[in-house]
Amino acid sequence: MLVQSAVFYFFATTLVIAALAMITVRNPVHAALFLVLVFFTSAAIWLLLEAEFLAIVLVLVYVGAVMVLFLFVVMMLDINIAKIRAGYAKYLPIGVLVSVMMVVEMIVVLNGPAFNLQKPQPKPNDYSNTQELGELLFTEYVYPFEIAGVILLVAIIAAIILTMRKRTDGKRQNPSKQINVNKRDRVRLVSLDKD
Amino acid sequence: MFDWLTNFYTSIPPVVLMTAYMFAFILVLFVCVAYVTLAERKVIGFMQVRMGPNRVGPWGFGQPIADALKLMFKEMILPTDADRFLFRLAPLLTMIPALAAWAVIPFAEGWNFADINAGLLYILAMTSLGVYGVIVAGWASNSKYALLGALRAAAQIVAYEIAMGFALVGVLMASGSLNLSDIVMAQQGKFFWNWYWVPLLPLFLTFFIAGVAETNRAPFDVVEGESEIVAGFHVEYSGMGFALFFLAEYANIILISALTVLLFLGGWLSPFEGLPLFPAYLLHLPYIGAALSSGPHWFIAKTCFFIFCFLWFRATFPRFRYDQIMRLGWKALLPVTLIWIFVEGILLYIHFPPWFD
Structure with a gap:
């Protein structure tokens, strides 16, 4: 039990730190990689809850596919960070207000009777x-x-x-046409006189 | 006489024992990886009527060790304005998933580190993580060639992962399990005709082709593409960083070969057991019987054949053009898997003998 708690707190701390870092770092690529870390650690926490299918699918879908495409796009962007951060102080009160309200709502909903949260019990071995x-x-x-x-x-x-827009001005290849090409279409043999 | 030894063995705590096993296994895997690099140079050498490396040790057997020592003593050069942390992290990001995936591979019945129920999904998740090393390396190097290589890798690996995933769906439909040991045991039956490569032939070919593409090997190695983008994502790496990328590539080759064997060629099952006209008393002979019946040696032998295929492809096929790779992945392999999953569904529904009865 002690080992399990230690592992849980390790992953939980990593998760919170990574989530905070994701929204505070300046570099968008670093932020995306921190988001990957967030997904990965939350998958680890799901593993602790014996939900191995969900944990692995989270890694497979979000880390393995979605975030790769995210990184793909973010790497290509030339984002002007100073411009984005310009309104930071101005919008901060609204942001704080929204997040506090969300936290309060979450606490109310999750403590309500609908969710009926209990401490997870260890499952039997053949589960x-x-x-x-x-x-x-x-x-x-x-x-x-x-x-x-x-x-x-x-x-x-x-x-x-x-x-899917058909562009007419672009030059593109038709592979089936390329494969079906004959020698006769490309080469013309001409017999010339000797002199 | 060996009582003290057995007593000592049973008194070791399981955690220590497991860790020792893991270290031993990783050591063996690294030696295998080192000798696959030698095998590659030898095989391609012979295919091109050359000798391959033959100076270090007898038949060049010391070559991988000499290479490793050379790379270890080389300086790791950091490019200007490279992202220091990510640049050093990237080789590890490719190496760790390549090793972690081995945790669920069974070498024989019960011979694995973790016999988890979602083993196949775990493998797919781990192999899909390998792309991060490539992308991060390409971006952190602060080099346009490296970035181009990373972009190619991202698109290619995501595309082929889908075909690979669908091929795996076919396997788990046939076996009814995600556990790798159960998948192998579900193929047990008459003889090699009962293994999944026969009823799932299109999926078998798709899986192996997608596996070659996932490991960025020839003919799908546009990620490295030395003639267009120098060496792709690892152009800025030197010394041990470069070596780690190569170790991971070869570890992945062995992994994909092992997976192909487990999923489609009966893993550790022997092709002779239950073979018609095969004299069954041979299986009960003292030494020959052990060699002919199922065991880890069959798994290793079959895996070696697929590793050889990887090397063979590299010596045989010219590199695909980038758009042709995408075309093959999305327009050829993906429809093939989708159609065969449908066909397989029908075969399963009518309990088609001898595979699905």
């Missing part, structure tokens, strides 16, 4: 988080699960359609 989640998703919540899937699919298609 498999993956299997439990799968059973829940494919029995009780099968329709919400499938509807969410369809909505995501629609969103993907919509995003592709929005960005």
Whole structure:
């Protein structure tokens, strides 16, 4: 138990420090990397709660895919940090107000009867988080699960359609045409007289 | 006579024992990685009718050690205006996931460090973390070639991870488990015809091709692309930093080969067990029987074959053009996996013998 608490506090402290660093560092790439650290440590905390499926999926999806694309974009930007920080003092009171309200709301909601938070109990040895989640998703919540899937699919298609503009002025290759090319299309043999 | 030894062994606390095992394993892995680099130079040498390295030690066997010593004593040069911390962190970010993924690889029944239920997902998560090392190295170097290499790596690895993930979906549909030992045991049956490479042939090929692309190896090594962007993301690295990138690349090669074997070629299962017309009494002979029946030696032998394939590809195929890589990943491999998952669903539904009955 002592080891578990020590591990929890280690990850929790890392999480809070990384989250604070993420919003305070000046360099956007550093901020993105701190966000990666935040995701990673929260995955570790989920592992402590024996939710290994969620923890690994968090690393796989957010750290492995989403944040890579984030970094990809952030690295390409030439952000003028001084300009962004110009209104920092001006907006600070509003920011503080919003965050305090959010904290109060969270405390009220999480302490309410709806969540009914208890101290997590250790699960039996044969407990498999993956299997439990799968059973829940494919029995009780099968329709919400499938509807969410369809909505995501629609969103993907919509995003592709929005960005797919046929440009006529660009020069692009047609690979199937390139593969199907014949010698006769490219080379013309001409017989010349000897002199 | 050995009582004191067994007593001593059982008196060691499990934490110490496990740590000792891990260190021993990592040491063995590093030696393997070092000799894969030698194997690469030798194999490509022979394919190009050369001798390969043959000066250090007999048949050049001391070459990897000489290389390692040379790289260790070289200076690590920091480029101007490089991000000092991230520049030094990047090689570790590639190395750590490449080693961490080995925690769940079973060498034989029960021969693994962590027999976790979501083993396959864990592997996928760890291999997807490797890209950070490349991206961070490319950005922290403060060099345009390194940055271009990092951008190529990010796009390529994210693209091929999707095809790889779908190939894994096929495997877990067939085996009904995410646990790597269970996946191998689900392939147990008659003989090598029962392994998943037959019913899931398109997924097997997709997985291995995506694996080659994930490790940034030829013919998908545009990330390094020495003819266009010098050496890509590690152009500014020297000494041990450079060596770590290479160690991670070869550790990943071994990892992808091992995974291909576990998922599609029956892991440690022997191809002879249950083979028709194969005299079964051979399996009960004292030494030959042990060699012919299932065991870690089969796993290692099959893995070596795929490592050889990596080297073979490098000597054989010219490098893909960047748009062709993207085309292959998104327009060829991804549809193949999607179609085969659908076909596999039907096969599973009708309990298609002999694999899904």
